[in-house]
Every structure is written in structure tokens, then in C-alpha cells.
Amino acid sequence: MADRIKVTNPATGEIVEEVAAHSTEEIEARIEKVAAGFQSWKKVNAHERARLLKKWSDKIQEQKEDIAKVMTLESGKPLKESLGEVDYATSYIDWFAEEAKRIYGRTIPANTESKRIIVTRQPVGVVAAITPWNFPAAMMTRKAAPALAAGCTFIVKPAVETPLTTMKFIELAHEAGIPEDAVQYVNASGRKVGEIFTGSPRIRKITFTGSTPVGKHLIQDSADTVKHVSMELGGHAPLIVAKDADLDFAVTQTMTSKFRNAGQTCICANRVLVAKEVVDEFAEKLVKEAAKLKVGNGLDKGTQVGPVINGDGFEKVVSQIDDAIEKGADVLLGNEFNKDDDKGYYFIHPTVLKNVTSDMVIMQEETFGPVLPITVFDTIEEAIEIANNTPFGLAAYFFTNDYRTGNYLHEHLDFGVVGWNDGGPSAAHAPFGGMKESGIGREGGIEGIEPYLETKYLSIGGFE
Known part of the structure; x- marks a missing residue:
């Protein structure tokens, strides 16, 4: 991968913009940044996380027309569809802003009078996402929104064909008040970033939308560190x-x-x-x-x-x-x-x-x-x-x-x-995902935040 990534308009072949391609050291530094940020972001209360997510959604909507034009320039899709995708993307942010306040635990009746059993939920940790070129806005927000809502920090690698929409979305997240060490992006080849993401002990979850063969490689490469994986893969x-x-x-x-x-x-x-x-x-x-x-x-x-x-x-x-x-x-x-x-x-x-x-x-x-x-x-x-x-x-x-x-x-x-x-x-309010070789997990709906949470139970004794 060259030091610069040329983003071209597939309708004309003209260069839309050139963006920096991150080195291995830069990618690892950004992973370290969101890993450190996890320690503070996970402590932000759910109502505040919800408020920041809603503010992020509002900022995106304020620049809807400009964002849609950029999306059309880099992906080629009709402008009307790009405008629709911006709405679709923010619908996930809006939905998971509400779900942030509905991460519930429970109590379980114990089998003895001397104990109490409590179940709690906590964020998985650092989440790394790899997103496709065909929906550069929506495929990112339906991963970032539940991750941030759950208290995870998030780093995303957009497709090299369409990085500009994602870069703008992350910029607006920071403007909305979501800390820079809570959400970041990197630009480089998919193979390079995939190897770094799956090999990093800092990253606890990989979420990917793309082809089944690539998804299988990511699953295999995540096994050494037993990462959580969510995969939305090929269809027919x-x-x-x-x-x-x-x-x-x-x-x-x-x-x-x-x-x-x-x-x-x-x-x-x-x-x-x-x-x-x-x-x-x-x-x-x-x-x-x-x-x-x-x-x-x-x-x-x-x-x-x-x-x-x-x-x-x-x-x-x-x-x-x-x-x-x-x-x-x-x-x-x-x-x-x-x-x-x-x-x-x-x-x-x-x-x-x-x-x-x-x-x-x-x-x-x-x-x-x-x-x-x-x-x-x-x-x-x-x-x-x-x-x-x-x-x-x-x-x-x-x-x-x-x-x-x-x-x-x-x-x-x-x-x-x-x-x-x-x-x-x-x-956004319905669970999206595939069976067989089309994926693991669901995005959207009440199910969409589950992959970003760990379940912990506490057994308390000594009540006699």
C-alpha cells in the first residue's frame, strides 16, 4: 500500500481525494489510544452515552446533503440513495442511543437462604470493525453505535474505495463530544489491517461486513486470542x-x-x-x-x-x-x-x-x-x-x-x-444477520447490542 490512497469516482475515474495510508506503527498507536480510552469510556453512565450518541446523529443530519454528495462521489451510487443511506445510518445511532439505557441485569433466586445471586452486563472491550464500500455510512454506524452504547471503544477500517464518508462520520463524532480515544479510524489495505486487528491482544472483538472467504480468515486468525466475532458475510x-x-x-x-x-x-x-x-x-x-x-x-x-x-x-x-x-x-x-x-x-x-x-x-x-x-x-x-x-x-x-x-x-x-x-x-429496530455461511450474530434490534456485552454473575454468601 502506498503512502497515499487515491479515492476515485467510479462514474468518471477521476480522483476525488487522496488520503494518508496509515503505517503499521500508526495503526498500532491508534489501537493503543482506544485501549487506553476504554478505561474511562466504560465508566461514562448510560444516559450520558445516549446523549452523546444522539448529538452525533444530529450533527450528521445537519450535514446530510454534503455527506451524501461525498458518498456518491466515492461509491457511485445515485445521490437519492446516498441521502437515504445517511438517514438509515443515523437510525442506528438513534436506536442504540436508547438501547444504551436498557442494558439490564437481573437477580436469580438462590438455592439456599444464605446466598444472593446477581447478574450484571459489562462492555466487551475494544471493538475493531472492518466495513465494506457499498454502504460506507450504514455499515459503520450499525457497528459503532451499539459498541459505544455498550461502553466499548471502537476503531474502524473503512474500505479503501470509500474512506471519506467514514472519516467524516468519525470527525463529527468527536465534534459531538465522543472522546477521540473512544472512536477512531485507520486507512490501509484490508489484509494489513486484518492481520493487525486479529493479532492485537488489545482488541477483544472483531466485527466485519464483507465476503465469506475474508470472514473465514478473520475468524480463524481471531482464534489465537479468542476474540468475540460478529460477521455479516456473503449472500445469494x-x-x-x-x-x-x-x-x-x-x-x-x-x-x-x-x-x-x-x-x-x-x-x-x-x-x-x-x-x-x-x-x-x-x-x-x-x-x-x-x-x-x-x-x-x-x-x-x-x-x-x-x-x-x-x-x-x-x-x-x-x-x-x-x-x-x-x-x-x-x-x-x-x-x-x-x-x-x-x-x-x-x-x-x-x-x-x-x-x-x-x-x-x-x-x-x-x-x-x-x-x-x-x-x-x-x-x-x-x-x-x-x-x-x-x-x-x-x-x-x-x-x-x-x-x-x-x-x-x-x-x-x-x-x-x-x-x-x-x-x-x-x-434499525429489527435484527439483521445471516444463517449458514452468511454470518454470525445480528445487527440492529434488541439483539444488536448483545454481541458487545459480557455477562457476569456474582454469588454472595454469608446471609445466614
Whole structure:
């Protein structure tokens, strides 16, 4: 990693800003800083921590438009989506500000009159986070907010593609009064920082959002110091359309799920499974709507689909499209590209494929691009079998107006987040996380603060 990190606009290839890349010594110094800060931050009472978190949220909202513009410049997502992400990010801060005051203990009836048993909760310690480029604001706050609310100190490494949003958020945290030794960031390569974080005895917890292979390495490398780990890893979300579904509504929600952030989300619909009775009608309606999407620079008015993040991401998506076509898939829309390797921008127009089969790579691997493959099923049981035929289990969606079908799908789909007639289920007050190889732990909801707490019980004798 060079001494400077060039942050480029994926819509144009132009340099947005250059930021300093931290050396090993600088990273370790910042870890030491938050480790020392833990001794004082953990003693700050919950109501004061809540007040500071709310002030942090307010400061972010005061600069919402400027932050959103920076996010669009470094990530490429449409400005409207960036504005929405700022709100989504602060919703986690607001939620966990309240949860800070609800870290409860309990008393347990003893089995003898001479004892009293008390259970208390205390912060885990120093928390290190590694966050992805696709949601540079929200993926950070849904880790930082519960950590700080619990009394932990926090250090984060944002993706090298999108460090600017995180840097601004940390700056505003300090302006809000959260001590500099309670929350910090570092900028360097993921491999370098991962090795330092997992090897540091000062860090007691690693929280990561990203690919499953990287998550597995972090888990393995954290074993030597027996760190707590929270992992939100890869997904391969199925979206099932039953024969009795409201097709117009299902199309609208599928569009919401699939094409947000140009399909570069961990929970977007990757495999669309449609009942044979309605597949032609559904595909026709979907293509009609997808064809209306405007592709372009996220700062341009009306843009709905921005660029893919880089050349590697572009090549992966194109290879999946090519493989599907070679194996017999029909292109109903798209398979059009606008790229410039020299300048460094890559656009994939919304693409809809039909007659997709299980032997195609797009049905086996996460896509991370604006490509929607449609496959057909005969029975709900077959749809469930196809949906569950993956090592991943992050999110799934289904559309039906039959409560029996809906309940059956809910019970048999092996995914941590499920949307029934809902293409956008994420919310700060609900527990987000995956099953199988899609992760460990939950973020959001009352469950979201648990991974940042230790449980201690005290047995007091001598009451006779």
C-alpha cells in the first residue's frame, strides 16, 4: 500500500481525494489510544452515552446533503440513495442511543437462604470493525453505535474505495463530544489491517461486513486470542414469486430489491424464482419497468443506476452473463455496457435473463451487479429446494397472498432475513444477520447490542 490512497469516482475515474495510508506503527498507536480510552469510556453512565450518541446523529443530519454528495462521489451510487443511506445510518445511532439505557441485569433466586445471586452486563472491550464500500455510512454506524452504547471503544477500517464518508462520520463524532480515544479510524489495505486487528491482544472483538472467504480468515486468525466475532458475510438471495402473487406489486418490490446501488448489495435479489403459471407475465412486466431505469453518474438528476465499483467487479458480472447466455439463457433486456479501462469507469445496464438454470454460475455465486436472472419452478417445494441450495443464508424474499403458502415458505427458507411481500425489510429496530455461511450474530434490534456485552454473575454468601 502506498503512502497515499487515491479515492476515485467510479462514474468518471477521476480522483476525488487522496488520503494518508496509515503505517503499521500508526495503526498500532491508534489501537493503543482506544485501549487506553476504554478505561474511562466504560465508566461514562448510560444516559450520558445516549446523549452523546444522539448529538452525533444530529450533527450528521445537519450535514446530510454534503455527506451524501461525498458518498456518491466515492461509491457511485445515485445521490437519492446516498441521502437515504445517511438517514438509515443515523437510525442506528438513534436506536442504540436508547438501547444504551436498557442494558439490564437481573437477580436469580438462590438455592439456599444464605446466598444472593446477581447478574450484571459489562462492555466487551475494544471493538475493531472492518466495513465494506457499498454502504460506507450504514455499515459503520450499525457497528459503532451499539459498541459505544455498550461502553466499548471502537476503531474502524473503512474500505479503501470509500474512506471519506467514514472519516467524516468519525470527525463529527468527536465534534459531538465522543472522546477521540473512544472512536477512531485507520486507512490501509484490508489484509494489513486484518492481520493487525486479529493479532492485537488489545482488541477483544472483531466485527466485519464483507465476503465469506475474508470472514473465514478473520475468524480463524481471531482464534489465537479468542476474540468475540460478529460477521455479516456473503449472500445469494432468492426471490420467489408464487402463482397467486400480486404481480404488479411483486415487480415493484423486485425492482427495489435488485437494482438499488446497481445491484451491489448483500441482500439484493440474486435469483428470481417464478411459478410457471405466471413466469411469462411477470417477466414481461419486469422488463417493461427495468427498461425505464436511467443509468449514469450518481450526481446527475434522475440517475437510478450508477456504475459498478471497479474493473474487477465489472468482469465478474459480465462473466456471469456470458456464462448464462452460453448455457442457454435468453436475454430479455440489457447485456449492454459502457466502460473505459483507461479512465476507470464501468457501467452495466440493467439486464434481465430468462430460462436460467441451476448449472449457470449466476445461480451459484453472488452477482453484485444489475443483472436479474429468472428461473421457473413447478411447485413451492421445488422453489424452496432451489432457494436453499446454497451455502449462504442471508436474505430471501417471497410474494404470495395465500397465508398458508406464506407461512410454509417462512418456516422452510433457511435465511436470517425474510421479506414476505416486502423487497426492503431492513430496519434499525429489527435484527439483521445471516444463517449458514452468511454470518454470525445480528445487527440492529434488541439483539444488536448483545454481541458487545459480557455477562457476569456474582454469588454472595454469608446471609445466614
